[in-house]
Amino acid sequence: MSQVVMRADASIRIATGHVMRCLTLAKVFRQYGHQVQFICRNLVGNRIEMIQSEGFEVSVLPKPLIEESDSSCRHSDWLETTQMNDAMQTIQVLPDAVDYLVVDHYAIDAAWERKLKPYTQRMIVLDDLADRKHECDVLLDQHRLGASQQSVYAEYVPEKCQVLLGPKFALLRNEFIKAYEALKSKELLLKVGAVQRILLFMTGGADLNHDTRWALKALESEVFHDLEVNVVIGGTHHDLIGIQKHITTLPHIHLHVDISNIADLMAASDLAIGSGGGALWERGALGLPSMVCAISDNQKQGVSACVKAGMIYLISRKSTPVQLREMLQDLIRDFERRKHLSLCSLSICSVFGSAKAAAAILSPNVGLHLATTQDARWVWQVRNQASVRLNSQQQSTISWETHHQWFDQALMNPNRVILIVMDQDLKVNVGILRYDINDKVAEVSIALSEQFCGRGYGSAMLFHGEYWLKQQYAQIQRLRAIILEHNVASQVIFKKDGYEHLSDLEYEKVLVK
Secondary structure (H helix, E strand, O other): OOEEEEEEOOEOOOEOHHHHHHHHHHHHHHHOOOEEEEEEEOOOOOOHHHHHHOOOEEEEEOOOOOOOOOOOOOOHHHHOOOHHHHHHHHHHHOOOOEEEEEEEOOOOOHHHHHHHHHHEEEEEEEOOOOOOOOOOOEEEEOOOOOOOOHHHHOOOOOOOOEEEEOHHHOOOOHHHHHHHHHHHHOOOOOOOOOOOEEEEEOOOOOOOOOHHHHHHHHHOOHHHOOOEEEEEEOOOOOOHHHHHHHHHHOOOEEEEEOOOOHHHHHHHOOEEEEEOOOHHHHHHHOOOOEEEEOOOHHHHHHHHHHHHOOOOEEOOOOOOHHHHHHHHHHHHHOHHHHHHHHHHHHHHOOOOHHHHHHHHHHOOOEEEEEOOHHHHHHHHHHHOOHHHHHOOOOOOOOOHHHHHHHHHHHHHOOOEEEEEEEEOOOOEEEEEEEEEEEOOEEEEEEEEOHHHOOOOHHHHHHHHHHHHHHHHOOOOOEEEEEOOOOOHHHHHHHHHOOOEEEEOOEEEEEOOO
């Protein structure tokens, strides 16, 4: 069992987003059988008790008697102490052996990470600013959407750092998978009906900029009295009592505080008004058309990318409540616009991002190379393993002569790709990845050397193979796989990677460009 440690804070200044996404990832790690512990500082507005209520141990760093910071990060004051002081206090509470140290903090950079690096096997950084150097093995930025994003961290991370970018890695909770499956079974994923329910959820923790109040002034208009409006705020909201009193005179508006079923509310809504951040991908994964504004600087990049992708209706915080009301009325009337927003969102976002991110973080360090004639005998040996033959459509043993002929033809076939998968650390071959290209579709097949089964290599092969395929065959839009009914292990691996069961033995994944 691996030991995972999460270093993240919540406070009035920081809000709750960093802790919440770490908590989501922690639950996936726990499902995979890993031990997870949090390290949080006792700041005003922390969510330590909430983390503990989810069954995780929390080591609490003391609130500084005097607030101080260094100037190495734009958000240095969020730590309320210096990075070196935080690093030393973190080291003091670390477990004896840490396999994965996950850091999600805008006030932490390479200086802190270098100090902690000797205490962990892998350093994982969650970030979305791309404004400071990191000393890490894996960097995850779920908000980087669009082409040519891979180079955005080139100057900020080591050359060998694995960079995971985009909403396909969005850290969504299991409740969103359940809501997605329910909508899918009822064919309600596309929000194409009349607008009856509106969701207002500005996030932002304490909401110090009064964003919720601003939107409420538009929604309280009598033109919306026939609709149901659900307003969601956090328990640390600075104006909680004021908002509660305000909506008592507005029967069409319902207030929800610190709820655990936000996915259900999103699924039941026809339109949303919200902010950027992780909520972009939550709404998008459920196909919920949304009017969105960036309520902080760190949300601007993600919001801008979503506008360009056509998945959100942009609103400005500078708009008056009257202007917001008029824009909302226009969107309610514009059926085609709402349908377009829903379609774009569903094509970009995935409810399975947390599992995909965890698998990528936990996966072995693998590399790929095109098979050559020198690989012929090793490939033959793997193909003839009992487990591989059992899960193949042709289950009889393959003679060397038959294999040799097949392998030579495969190497000469421009529409067949055979990749050898190697563990970069062990310097040994672990598996075979094959793609058969047919126009815009590639059929994928994997075979793993028996001694490496059950150690995460299958997921790693699919992840790295897909990235390789996109670089070499940009026209590919769909991946397909044939998996026998009794091959449960492969079914699990492919489903975690985003493949959907079409019919009988066929699974398919639509690639996001």
